[in-house]
Amino acid sequence: MPTRAPWICGCGHKIAGGQMCPCQRRRKVAIEKSRPTARQRGYDTRWQRETTEFLAQPQNRLCACGCGRRATMVDHKIAHKGDMWLFWDRRNWQPMNRRCNSRKAASREGGFGNPIRTAKVLQ
Ligand SMILES: [Zn+2]
Numbered sequence: 654m655p656t657r658a659p660w661i662c663g664c665g666h667k668i669a670g671g672q673m674c675p676c677q678r679r680r681k682v683a684i685e686k687s688r689p690t691a692r693q694r695g696y697d698t699r700w701q702r703e704t705t706e707f708l709a710q711p712q713n714r715l716c717a718c719g720c721g722r723r724a725t726m727v728d729h730k731i732a733h734k735g736d737m738w739l740f741w742d743r744r745n746w747q748p749m750n751r752r753c754n755s756r757k758a759a760s761r762e763g764g765f766g767n768p769i770r771t772a773k774v775l776q
């Protein structure tokens with residue numbers, strides 16, 4: 654903050670120069686909490702990398718449902734429901750086309766609290 658003059662926050666508090674209003678601090682904490690954790694971000698990066706690699710293998714080029722379309726994402730055969738073993742176990746992975754997968758989507762597990770994430774690999 655370039656100026657050190659006292660200021661009035663939108664909530665009506667008068668705040669000393671260079672300080673934060675308690676309401677701003679509360680909002681900041683709320684934002685931090687809603688942000689994905691470093692751990693989740695790490696998983697995301699790993700998921701991108703590993704699924705890209707998986708789909709690059711010749712036997713995983715086509716959608717597992719037999720439609721003949723190119724696979725654009727990885728689907729879990731058994732819904733992992735947050736189970737990290739199932740999530741990362743490649744025996745539980747199958748290549749799928751995004752359209753075929755979205756047909757399945759209604760009954761789908763909820764990813765990392767972000768159910769559409771898996772559908773975004775390699776559009
Ligand atoms: Zn305030």
Ligand SMILES: [Zn+2]
Pocket residue numbers: 716717718719720721722749750753
């Ligand atoms: Zn298909």
